[in-house]
Amino acid sequence: MELNAKIPDGPLEKKWSNHKFNTKLVSPANKRKYKVLVVGSGLAGASAAATLSELGYQVSCFCFQDSPRRAHSIAAQGGINAAKNYQGDGDSVFRLFYDTIKGGDFRSREANVYRLSETSVNIIDQAVAQGVPFARDYGGLLANRSFGGAQVSRTFYARGQTGQQLLLGAYSALAKQVGQKAVKMFTHTEMLDLILLDGHAKGIITRNLITGTIDCHYADSVILATGGYGNTFFLSTNAVGSNVTASFRAYKKGAGFANPCYTQIHPTCIPVSGHFQSKLTLMSESLRNDGRVWVPAQKKDKRSPQNIPNTDRDYYLERKYPSFGNLAPRDIASRSAKEACDKGLGVGETGLGVYLDFADAIKRLGQKTIKERYGNLFDMYQRITDENPYEVPMRIYPAVHYTMGGLWVDYNLESTVPGLFVLGEANFSDHGANRLGASALMQGLADGYFVIPYTLGGYLAGQKPLEKSKALEQEAKGAQENVEEKISKFLNIKGKKSPLAFHKELGTIMWEYCGMARTKEGLKEALKKIPELRDEFWENLNVTGDAGSLNQQLEKAGRVADFLEFSELMCRDALEREESCGGHFREEYQTEDGEAKRNDEDFAHVAVWEHKEGKSPLRHKEELKFENVSLTTRSYK
Amino acid sequence: MKLTLHVWRQETKNDPGEFKTYELDHVSPDMSFLEMLDLLNEEIVSRGEVAVAFEHDCREGICGACSLVINGVPHGPEKATTTCQLHMRSFKDGEHVYIEPWRAKAFPVIKDLVVNRKGLDKIIEAGGFISVNTGPVPDANNQLISKEDADKAMDAAACIGCGACVAACKNGSALLFLSAKAVHLAHLPQGQIEKKKRAKAMVEAMDEAGFGHCTNTLECEAVCPKEISADSIAQLNLEFLKASLG
Numbered sequence: 001m002e003l004n005a006k007i008p009d010g011p012l013e014k015k016w017s018n019h020k021f022n023t024k025l026v027s028p029a030n031k032r033k034y035k036v037l038v039v040g041s042g043l044a045g046a047s048a049a050a051t052l053s054e055l056g057y058q059v060s061c062f063c064f065q066d067s068p069r070r071a072h073s074i075a076a077q078g079g080i081n082a083a084k085n086y087q088g089d090g091d092s093v094f095r096l097f098y099d100t101i102k103g104g105d106f107r108s109r110e111a112n113v114y115r116l117s118e119t120s121v122n123i124i125d126q127a128v129a130q131g132v133p134f135a136r137d138y139g140g141l142l143a144n145r146s147f148g149g150a151q152v153s154r155t156f157y158a159r160g161q162t163g164q165q166l167l168l169g170a171y172s173a174l175a176k177q178v179g180q181k182a183v184k185m186f187t188h189t190e191m192l193d194l195i196l197l198d199g200h201a202k203g204i205i206t207r208n209l210i211t212g213t214i215d216c217h218y219a220d221s222v223i224l225a226t227g228g229y230g231n232t233f234f235l236s237t238n239a240v241g242s243n244v245t246a247s248f249r250a251y252k253k254g255a256g257f258a259n260p261c262y263t264q265i266h267p268t269c270i271p272v273s274g275h276f277q278s279k280l281t282l283m284s285e286s287l288r289n290d291g292r293v294w295v296p297a298q299k300k301d302k303r304s305p306q307n308i309p310n311t312d313r314d315y316y317l318e319r320k321y322p323s324f325g326n327l328a329p330r331d332i333a334s335r336s337a338k339e340a341c342d343k344g345l346g347v348g349e350t351g352l353g354v355y356l357d358f359a360d361a362i363k364r365l366g367q368k369t370i371k372e373r374y375g376n377l378f379d380m381y382q383r384i385t386d387e388n389p390y391e392v393p394m395r396i397y398p399a400v401h402y403t404m405g406g407l408w409v410d411y412n413l414e415s416t417v418p419g420l421f422v423l424g425e426a427n428f429s430d431h432g433a434n435r436l437g438a439s440a441l442m443q444g445l446a447d448g449y450f451v452i453p454y455t456l457g458g459y460l461a462g463q464k465p466l467e468k469s470k471a472l473e474q475e476a477k478g479a480q481e482n483v484e485e486k487i488s489k490f491l492n493i494k495g496k497k498s499p500l501a502f503h504k505e506l507g508t509i510m511w512e513y514c515g516m517a518r519t520k521e522g523l524k525e526a527l528k529k530i531p532e533l534r535d536e537f538w539e540n541l542n543v544t545g546d547a548g549s550l551n552q553q554l555e556k557a558g559r560v561a562d563f564l565e566f567s568e569l570m571c572r573d574a575l576e577r578e579e580s581c582g583g584h585f586r587e588e589y590q591t592e593d594g595e596a597k598r599n600d601e602d603f604a605h606v607a608v609w610e611h612k613e614g615k616s617p618l619r620h621k622e623e624l625k626f627e628n629v630s631l632t633t634r635s636y637k
Numbered sequence: 638m639k640l641t642l643h644v645w646r647q648e649t650k651n652d653p654g655e656f657k658t659y660e661l662d663h664v665s666p667d668m669s670f671l672e673m674l675d676l677l678n679e680e681i682v683s684r685g686e687v688a689v690a691f692e693h694d695c696r697e698g699i700c701g702a703c704s705l706v707i708n709g710v711p712h713g714p715e716k717a718t719t720t721c722q723l724h725m726r727s728f729k730d731g732e733h734v735y736i737e738p739w740r741a742k743a744f745p746v747i748k749d750l751v752v753n754r755k756g757l758d759k760i761i762e763a764g765g766f767i768s769v770n771t772g773p774v775p776d777a778n779n780q781l782i783s784k785e786d787a788d789k790a791m792d793a794a795a796c797i798g799c800g801a802c803v804a805a806c807k808n809g810s811a812l813l814f815l816s817a818k819a820v821h822l823a824h825l826p827q828g829q830i831e832k833k834k835r836a837k838a839m840v841e842a843m844d845e846a847g848f849g850h851c852t853n854t855l856e857c858e859a860v861c862p863k864e865i866s867a868d869s870i871a872q873l874n875l876e877f878l879k880a881s882l883g
C-alpha cells in the first residue's frame with residue numbers, strides 16, 4: 001500500500017492557495033458529464049453534495065434516515081470554531097492551527113490542520129449567508145464563547161443547537177439542489193459495498209431499506225461522508241444508527257484505515273442508569289465554564305452532596321490542573337474522572353459518576369443567569385434523571401463520543417482507493433489523537449464546502465467520463481451477490497440471540513479493554529474475546545422477518561456484523577501503539593503523576609491498516625513531519 | 638412496572654392494520670419510551686415473531702425521527718417532550734398504553750409505526766432556503782442583526798421536522814412546520830429578498846403533497862415538542878397574502 005500524502009510544497013500559509021492553483025480543473029461544460037455519489041447527508045455529505053451540484057456535477061446523495069436533515073450532525077450542541085478574531089482577543093489562523101495540533105497531541109498533519117484553520121473563516125460567512133441564526137450580541141454582531149479549553153473566544157453557536165442549525169443550513173442548500181432536480185436524493189438507503197473498476201471507485205451497492213431492493217449505482221467518483229464509529233462501544237453519545245459499515249466495506253475493498261484506536265471519551269455525559277440503556281446523553285462541555293467538578297474526599301461518604309462540606313470534597317481538576325481547572329481538555333478530564341471512581345470515590349448508585357456542581361455559580365450569578373445560559377441542558381438532565389440540577393449537583397461520567405481515526409486520506413481527501421474520497425468524521429485527517437471541542441463541525445463543513453470542490457476536480461480531470469462496460473457490470477454483479485448472500489445468511493441462522501444482544505456484549509468488551517485506559521494484557525484479552533463472540537454471532541444470531549421489506553433487525557445485524565470485525569482492528573491498533581497520546585491511554589506509558597507519555601521517537605506516525613483477505617491486516621506508517629511547531633509535552637497544569 | 642401495550646401493527650401500506658396487545662413486565666421507570674419498545678422487541682423476536690418497526694435515531698430529542706401517537710397524543714403526555722425523551726416514570730404500573738403511527742393523509746404508513754414523511758422535505762425543497770451558492774459571500778459581520786431578531790429566528794428555526802403538528806391536526810395540515818421555516822428566514826435580512834416567493838412556493842408544495850388546510854384549531858402548537866408558536870402561522874398568512882396580491 002502506497003501512502004503518499006501529497007502535501008504541496010511551499011510555506012505552510014501558501015500550500016492551500018498554491019495547491020488550488022496547481023490542481024487541474026474540469027471545465028464547466030464538462031462537469032455535467034461526471035457523476036458523483038455522496039454517501040452521507042450530515043454536515044460533510046450535505047455540504048459536499050450541494051456544492052458539487054452547484055458546480056455542475058451530476059450528484060446522487062444517500063442516507064439511511066428518512067430525511068437528510070436527520071443525520072447525526074443534527075445533535076451537536078456546543079458550537080463551531082473559526083479563526084475570525086471578532087473578539088480581538090489575539091486569535092489568528094496560526095493560533096487555531098497551533099491549538100488544534102497541540103490538542104491532537106502532535107499526531108496530525110500540519111498542512112491539513114493549517115488548511116482547516118484557514119477555511120474556518122469562510123464557513124461562518126457561508127452559514128450566515130444561508131440564514132443560520134447564530135447567537136448575536138446586543139449590538140447585532142456575532143457572539144462568541146470560549147470552549148473546550150481554548151484560551152480565546154472563537155466558538156460560534158446557536159443556543160445549544162449549533163449542529164442542528166448548521167446542518168439545517170447545509171440541508172437547505174441540498175434541498176434547493178434537490179428541488180431543482182440537480183441532486184438525486186436517496187433516503188432510507190444504505191450503502192453496503194463499493195464497486196471497483198481497475199482499482200478505482202466507480203460505484204456502490206445499496207439496499208433500499210423500505211423495499212429491500214439491492215441496487216447498483218455507477219459513478220465517476222464516490223465520496224464517503226458516513227460519520228464516525230463510536231457505536232462500536234454500543235453505548236456512546238452517537239445517534240443509535242451511526243455505524244462503521246460504509247467505511248469498513250471500503251476498507252475491505254482496499255482503502256487503508258488510519259489510527260482506528262483513536263477514540264474520544266467525553267467527560268460530561270449522563271451516567272449509565274441501567275442495563276436497558278440504549279445510548280448516552282452528552283451534557284455540553286460549555287457547562288464546565290460554570291460548573292465545578294468534585295467527588296467526596298473520603299470513600300463511602302454517603303451524605304447527600306449538599307451536606308458534604310467543602311473540606312470533605314476533592315475538586316480534583318482544580319487541584320491537579322490549577323491553570324485550566326475545570327476546563328482541562330476532554331481526554332484529561334475524562335481520565336481524571338475514571339481515576340477518582342477507580343479509587344472508590346465515585347458517586348451515584350453505580351459509583352460511576354462525579355459531581356458537576358453549579359451551587360457556587362448560582363450563588364455568584366443568580367439562578368436566572370444560569371438558567372439563561374444552560375436552561376435547555378438543565379431541563380434535559382432533569383427529564384432523563386428526574387433530579388433538579390438547580391438544587392443538587394449533576395452527576396456526570398465519561399462516555400464514548402467521537403472517533404478521530406477513520407479512513408486514511410491524502411491532502412486531497414482521497415483514500416488509498418483512487419476516486420474514493422472521504423470527508424468529515426469518517427476520515428482521520430485533522431484531529432490527531434484527540435479532537436478539540438467545536439472542531440468537528442468545522443472540519444465536516446470545511447471538507448464539504450471548501451476542500452472537495454477543488455480536489456475532486458483534480459481527480460476527475462484525469463478520468464474519462466465513465467461508460468458502462470461488461471467489466472464494470474461484472475464487478476458490480478460480484479459485489480451485489482456478496483451482499484445478497486450475506487443478507488440471506490443473517491436470516492437463515494435462526495439462532496437465539498438478537499443483534500442488539502450481540503452489540504451490547506461487544507460494547508462491554510470494548511469499554512472494558514479498549515476504553516479509557518488500555519493495557520497490553522487487556523487488549524490481548526479483547527482480541528481473544530471478540531473472535532469468540534463473532535463466531536457465536538454467526539451460529540446463534542436470530543433475525544426475524546424477511547429481506548423484502550422494512551426490517552430493522554436485519555439492518556442492525558449487518559451493522560453489528562461489521563462492528564464485530566472492526567472492533568478487532570481497533571484493539572490491534574491500540575496494542576501496537578506503545579505510547580499514550582490524546583485519547584489513547586496505555587497504562588504502561590504514563591508519567592509518575594499519571595499523565596500520558598508520548599513516544600515521539602517511535603510513534604510520531606499515522607498507523608494505516610491494510611486489509612488482507614484471510615490473513616492478519618498489515619500495519620503501514622505515514623511519518624508525520626513537524627516543520628512549523630515543535631513537539632512539546634502537552635501540559636495543562 | 639407492568640404494562641399492557643396496544644401496538645398498531647400493519648405490514649404494508651395497503652394492509653388495513655390493527656392493534657395487537659402485548660403484556661410487558663420489568664419496565665423500569667428510568668427507561669425511555671423507546672427503550673421500553675426495545676425491550677418489547679427483544680421479547681417479540683425471542684418468540685420468533687417480527688419486531689415492531691418504529692423510527693428513531695438520536696434519542697435525544699433533536700433529529701425528529703421518532704414519531705408515535707401515545708394514548709392519542711403525538712409524542713405522548715409530557716409537554717415539550719419528544720417520544721425518545723419521554724420516560725416511563727410518566728406512566729403508572731398496570732397502565733394500558735396505546736401506541737399508533739402518525740395519522741395523516743400526507744403520511745401514509747410504511748410499516749407498523751413508520752410513516753412516509755417525504756412531504757415535509759418537498760416543502761423545503763420548494764422554497765425553504767436562501768438561494769445562495771457556496772462561494773464568496775460577504776463577511777459574516779457585515780450585516781448587523783439585532784439580538785431580538787436573531788433570537789426570534791432561532792425560536793422558529795428550532796423545529797425538528799418530526800411532523801407531530803401534522804399528526805395532531807384534524808385537517809393534516811403542515812402549516813406550523815412550513816411557517817416555522819418561513820418565519821425563521823423572514824426574521825433575517827438575508828431572507829428578505831425571497832420572502833414572498835418562498836411563502837408562496839412552500840404553500841403550493843404543501844397542497845401538492847396532500848397536506849390539508851389550516852383552520853386554526855392550534856392542536857399543532859399544543860403538541861410541538863419544541864414549542865414552536867402558532868403566531869408564526871399568522872405571520873406566514875400575512876406574507877402569503879402579500880405574495881398572492883403580487
Ligand SMILES: Cc1cc2nc3c(=O)[nH]c(=O)nc-3n(C[C@H](O)[C@H](O)[C@H](O)COP(=O)(O)OP(=O)(O)OC[C@H]3O[C@@H](n4cnc5c(N)ncnc54)[C@H](O)[C@@H]3O)c2cc1C
Nearest residue numbers: 040041042043044064073078079191227424425438440441
Ligand atoms: C452529542 C454530540 C454533540 C456534539 N457536539 C459537537 C460540537 O458542539 N461541536 C463540534 O464541532 N462537534 C460536535 N460533535 C461532533 C460532530 O457532531 C460530528 O463529528 C459531526 O457532526 C459528524 O458529521 P459527518 O457529516 O461527518 O457525519 P454524520 O453527521 O454522522 O452523518 C453521517 C451520514 O452518513 C449516512 N450514512 C452512514 N452510513 C451510511 C451507509 N452505510 N449508507 C448510507 N448512508 C450512510 C447517515 O445517514 C448520515 O447522513 C458532537 C457529537 C455528538 C455525538
Ligand code: FES
Nearest residue numbers: 696699701703721
Ligand atoms: S429519536 Fe431523534 S428526536 Fe427522537
